[in-house]
Amino acid sequence: QITLKESGPTVVKxxxxxxLTCNFSGFSLRTSGEGVGWIRQAPGKALEWLAVxxxxxNKRYTPSLKTRLTIxxxxxxxxxxxxxxxxxxxxxxxxxxxxxxxxVPAAVFDFWGQGTLVTVSS
Amino acid sequence: xxxxxxxxxTLSLSPGERATLSCRASxxxxxxxxxxxxxxxxxxxxxxxxGASSRATGVPDRFSGSGSGTDFTLTISRLEPEDFxxxxxxxxxxxxxxxxxxxxxxxxx
Numbered sequence: 001q002i003t004l005k006e007s008g009p010t011v012v013k014x015x016x017x018x019x020l021t022c023n024f025s026g027f028s029l030r031t032s033g034e035g036v037g038w039i040r041q042a043p044g045k046a047l048e049w050l051a052v053x054x055x056x057x058n059k060r061y062t063p064s065l066k067t068r069l070t071i072x073x074x075x076x077x078x079x080x081x082x083x084x085x086x087x088x089x090x091x092x093x094x095x096x097x098x099x100x101x102x103x104v105p106a107a108v109f110d111f112w113g114q115g116t117l118v119t120v121s122s
Numbered sequence: 123x124x125x126x127x128x129x130x131x132t133l134s135l136s137p138g139e140r141a142t143l144s145c146r147a148s149x150x151x152x153x154x155x156x157x158x159x160x161x162x163x164x165x166x167x168x169x170x171x172x173g174a175s176s177r178a179t180g181v182p183d184r185f186s187g188s189g190s191g192t193d194f195t196l197t198i199s200r201l202e203p204e205d206f207x208x209x210x211x212x213x214x215x216x217x218x219x220x221x222x223x224x225x226x227x228x229x230x231x
Contacts, residue, residue, distance in 0.1 A: 052219065105157075107156075107220075
């Protein structure tokens with residue numbers, strides 16, 4: 001059974017760096033085809049994909065935030081970390097991490113964490 | 123950049139009725155790369171459909187997906203009380219790699 005859980009600060013000050021951790025179980029990022037992505041959702045808004053990392057350390061970012069995001073993995077800890085620099089109040093959102101597999105089901109996120117709410121405020 | 127549009131924004135229906143949700147892409151989408159999610163308040167999205175028409179594990183067969191090219195549809199044949207939620211379509215494509223639509227809210231009439 002695949003599970004994911006996000007953790008991180010609930011409040012961050014503007015211009016600071018936000019670091020979020022996704023701890024997962026039920027799969028390994030040592031296994032070919034496995035990946036973990038980050039998606040966020042501002043209050044009352046739609047989902048926005050941010051980044052994804054794969055077993056082979058291939059990383060992809062959404063273009064609009066690419067300069068501010070870094071995604072890394074620690075396979076020994078079954079952990080993926082997302083950092084976002086220079087945060088702004090518009091970055092206030094619930095941040096989800098989610099599992100994806102290259103093959104089936106293709107091109108979707110099939111398991112999601114519960115999300116962690118981050119507020120950017122001074 | 124490929125954009126997804128969902129309609130209607132809100133669908134007001136009664137239990138037992140049929141729900142038809144539309145997702146339109148600004149550029150052609152490979153059907154293998156179109157998915158649908160359900161999200162209830164305070165919860166994470168749940169994958170319903172992948173590959174435009176394949177149900178994810180555990181999804182009831184009252185949910186079905188169809189479509190190709192730029193037009194895709196999620197149909198709920200008979201609404202159950204637990205189906206009132208927001209539904210998002212999502213594509214995998216060029217840039218950005220994953221794009222979600224704005225969502226359709228199915229609420230109680």
